[in-house]
Amino acid sequence: MGITTSTTRRGGATSRLGGVPTVLAPASSPRAEGQLALACGENEPPRSRVEVLPGAVHVPDWLDLRAQRDLVEQFRRWALPPAGLRHPRVPTGHLMSVQSVCLGWHWQPYAYSRTADDTDGAAVKPLPEELIELARVAVRAAYGAGGPQEHAFAPDAAIVNLYGPGAHLGLHQDGEEPSDAPVVTIGLGDSCTFRLAGVDRRTGPFTDVEMRSGDLLVFGGPTRRIYHGVPKVFPDTAPDDLGLPPGRLSITVRETGLS
């Protein structure tokens, strides 16, 4: 077992029961001809970059389909054991409905370590260089070249969440990382409501962002510690042939500030 780094604002408590490893389901079959996706997009004006709250920027249609497929293909490898996909467990004993796999640093509620201490104890897979570069490009897309974080941003961890049918993610703050660098989230597959509350409240009023496959959301600066979550995923809204099982995939890259 690795050393758990207890830098958390919640005191580093974790569940003794551990997570539950899962096996990634095959890709969903393409929709039959004539069957309409519920998704959105067609016959709509192009969506543009929006700063939804100070420091929180939504960049729609950031990745083209080819780049999305490439990430899904990589995810299929990350999901395999050792240190593969699992349902994490919160300290109260409940399993989270999302399945998740980590890169660079392993995160379990609520601590980081270098090994998957809540499953097989294996070393976490490295954060690929391409993902580090993609996250840097994401920060530039959100804040512009020469933005405050551009040169200093040193991502070292990703949490990759798979939302199968019915899965959601409750409102939470990313509080286990000492770093104040922005958090970069890429959505793939089904669309979702990405909900932002406040930095000091998980209650409304909420700012809800509709995130579709290929969209980017970056939150940093005054919203780095904002309560956020994914209350709803909209089934059958993913592009065809993405290579995912039914549901949504998110890749959230961040700088932990841990060593």
Ligand SMILES: O=C(O)CCC(=O)C(=O)O
């Ligand atoms: O799955 C998402 O889009 C959000 C992930 C998230 O909130 C997190 O990693 O803290």
